[in-house]
Amino acid sequence: MLDDLEFDDGGARLLEQIAHQEALNAATRFPLRDEDLADTLCKKLPEDVGIAAIPRSKVAGATMHDVWHVARIMEALRISREDQEVHGRCGNCGEPGHDTGDCLG
Numbered sequence: 082m083l084d085d086l087e088f089d090d091g092g093a094r095l096l097e098q099i100a101h102q103e104a105l106n107a108a109t110r111f112p113l114r115d116e117d118l119a120d121t122l123c124k125k126l127p128e129d130v131g132i133a134a135i136p137r138s139k140v141a142g143a144t145m146h147d148v149w150h151v152a153r154i155m156e157a158l159r160i161s162r163e164d165q166e167v168h169g170r171c172g173n174c175g176e177p178g179h180d181t182g183d184c185l186g
Contacts, residue, residue, distance in 0.1 A: 099149065119143040119147060120142050123135055134152075
């Protein structure tokens with residue numbers, strides 16, 4: 082089921098792609114356990130997401146909670162960068178010249 086999975090940057094956004102894979106897994110006759118699905122996704126996700134999700138876990142591997150947590154952060158950063166590019170202003174304070182991650186105001 083997930084063998085041919087590839088995450089792309091040009092199509093659906095990362096959160097939508099993860100949700101789609103989680104739904105496909107749930108719809109199978111023998112769904113993967115949470116940890117197994119997270120492990121499989123971490124191997125297929127963009128490196129910055131997959132690698133970051135693994136150390137969040139207090140146990141041996143990542144869980145879907147970890148995957149979702151990191152993916153939401155990455156999506157927020159993407160939106161912030163996009164907003165900075167389009168509007169040239171910080172998404173936090175509205176001032177030009179820096180982005181939300183560097184905002185002091």
